[in-house]
Amino acid sequence: MVMDFESNYDIAASAQFIHTHNFNRVALQFPDNLLKDSTRVVTALRKRLLSLKKIDVSESGHEADVGLFVMADTAYGSCCVDEVGASHINVDCVIHYGHTCFSPTTNLPSFFVFGKASICVADCVESMSKYALTNSRPIMVLFGLEYAHSMQQIREALPESSMSCRLDPKPEVHFADVPSSVMFPSKDIKKIKRLQELACGCNGESGTTYSIGGLTWKLPQGQSMDDYLLFWIGLDDSAFANVVLTFNTCEIVRYDANENQMVTDLFQQRRILKRRYYLVERAKDANIVGILVGTLGVAGYLHIINQMKELITGAGKKAYTLVMGKPNPAKLANFPECDVFIYVSCAQTALLDSKEYLAPVITPFEAMIAFNRGSQWTGAYVMEFRDLINLPQMEAGDQGEEEARFSFLKGGYIEDFENQENVEEEREALALVNATEKALQLRNNFNALMKGNAKSGAEFLANRSYQGLTMPIENTSPEPYLIGRRGRASGYEDENNKQT
Numbered sequence: 001m002v003m004d005f006e007s008n009y010d011i012a013a014s015a016q017f018i019h020t021h022n023f024n025r026v027a028l029q030f031p032d033n034l035l036k037d038s039t040r041v042v043t044a045l046r047k048r049l050l051s052l053k054k055i056d057v058s059e060s061g062h063e064a065d066v067g068l069f070v071m072a073d074t075a076y077g078s079c080c081v082d083e084v085g086a087s088h089i090n091v092d093c094v095i096h097y098g099h100t101c102f103s104p105t106t107n108l109p110s111f112f113v114f115g116k117a118s119i120c121v122a123d124c125v126e127s128m129s130k131y132a133l134t135n136s137r138p139i140m141v142l143f144g145l146e147y148a149h150s151m152q153q154i155r156e157a158l159p160e161s162s163m164s165c166r167l168d169p170k171p172e173v174h175f176a177d178v179p180s181s182v183m184f185p186s187k188d189i190k191k192i193k194r195l196q197e198l199a200c201g202c203n204g205e206s207g208t209t210y211s212i213g214g215l216t217w218k219l220p221q222g223q224s225m226d227d228y229l230l231f232w233i234g235l236d237d238s239a240f241a242n243v244v245l246t247f248n249t250c251e252i253v254r255y256d257a258n259e260n261q262m263v264t265d266l267f268q269q270r271r272i273l274k275r276r277y278y279l280v281e282r283a284k285d286a287n288i289v290g291i292l293v294g295t296l297g298v299a300g301y302l303h304i305i306n307q308m309k310e311l312i313t314g315a316g317k318k319a320y321t322l323v324m325g326k327p328n329p330a331k332l333a334n335f336p337e338c339d340v341f342i343y344v345s346c347a348q349t350a351l352l353d354s355k356e357y358l359a360p361v362i363t364p365f366e367a368m369i370a371f372n373r374g375s376q377w378t379g380a381y382v383m384e385f386r387d388l389i390n391l392p393q394m395e396a397g398d399q400g401e402e403e404a405r406f407s408f409l410k411g412g413y414i415e416d417f418e419n420q421e422n423v424e425e426e427r428e429a430l431a432l433v434n435a436t437e438k439a440l441q442l443r444n445n446f447n448a449l450m451k452g453n454a455k456s457g458a459e460f461l462a463n464r465s466y467q468g469l470t471m472p473i474e475n476t477s478p479e480p481y482l483i484g485r486r487g488r489a490s491g492y493e494d495e496n497n498k499q500t
Contacts, residue, residue, distance in 0.1 A: 240254065
């Protein structure tokens with residue numbers, strides 16, 4: 001049992017990583033479901049580091065203690081490395097346990113412990129062979145990182161299963177790889193893709209490299225993912241939803257390792273695309289946009305925030321930036337002036353089911369479709385905001401002079417606000433009154449004018465019937481103080497006097 005525990009949490013590899021790089025302060029980041037094992041992990045890790053330290057002391061003659069700090073209740077998604085929490089204790093690196101999105105870090109090196117979920121290799125290989133028997137196209141096998149430890153066994157057992165099933169010709173099955181469990185920070189977002197190609201050994205080969213959720217693979221030149229069938233080994237979680245949306249044109253099946261069965265009905269996952277398209281149409285009619293910063297550690301987050309600001313202001317809309325960890329309907333309800341929110345986070349936490357929210361929450365990719373005039377959704381979907389950084393942007397001045405746009409939700413033509421109209425005037429107090437008359441105008445079928453929503457937070461506040469408590473300006477003298485009640489709530493002194 002002890003060996004299984006240490007193997008599941010990669011105690012030996014984690015201690016070797018700390019010892020090799022001479023880290024003195026190490027943060028151990030646990031999700032909520034693994035926090036119960038944190039004390040055992042710390043104890044086992046200390047023992048292994050102590051044995052390595054004795055060897056090091058005998059050779060070098062100097063001794064250094066390693067501080068281990070357990071981190072829980074992360075400010076943002078538990079799948080990302082919590083660099084903000086780690087910076088509070090000034091650590092040298094982070095050991096991340098459990099499910100991860102494998103998003104690149106900005107400042108701290110990280111070591112990922114995926115865990116080792118149980119799987120019946122024989123049943124999985126048999127299901128894969130039967131699936132290959134009914135299809136002639138090549139198969140690409142993707143998997144949850146918790147099953148990475150079993151991939152080598154599945155690869156070795158697949159040829160034998162193909163022979164027993166008398167598959168002729170032999171099925172063409174390709175497996176994605178996990179390049180490394182170690183990640184070093186990269187502040188230059190453009191270098192990350194290059195580092196991934198070097199890590200998977202794709203350097204110098206012609207073809208297309210794909211990377212999603214810590215998995216990396218390369219297709220030969222002239223082939224695309226549309227030519228492959230996708231076989232997913234793992235749970236129906238955020239990592240699988242990321243795969244379904246990214247490769248929505250591919251035929252996908254899922255092998256459920258817990259139930260030992262194939263799942264081919266992915267209708268519910270496919271419906272997500274219809275829901276996302278509806279949110280894009282709602283975002284087009286928005287006037288005030290809130291940018292939700294859902295990460296402060298994923299490399300490139302500052303770049304995409306600035307890019308979203310330029311996109312929003314170029315579309316003639318008002319942008320507000322909100323730093324918020326783990327959004328929920330109650331938190332976002334404090335900003336009723338925002339018509340839509342853009343959630344900047346990792347790929348596996350970017351999709352929020354905003355049915356219970358007052359305003360829709362969209363991704364940066366959906367914002368680029370909604371706020372770029374003339375852009376259309378071709379069906380392709382991009383989850384990683386790092387892939388949006390190098391895309392060409394529309395000039396800010398090109399959108400203001402275009403004709404009215406038809407709104408499918410409002411059933412009529414609508415004219416967007418002019419780009420950043422009278423910025424200096426908005427800073428003046430009288431602009432709050434004037435802006436009300438300049439609000440967006442809509443015409444219905446009966447040519448009756450209808451006022452649209454406010455185009456800034458100040459205008460929204462001016463139009464509200466209740467604007468909060470205000471201090472009287474004419475009377476600046478302090479009010480006389482009053483003596484309050486004395487005693488307990490069960491019976492104050494003045495109440496006792498009345499009873500007697």
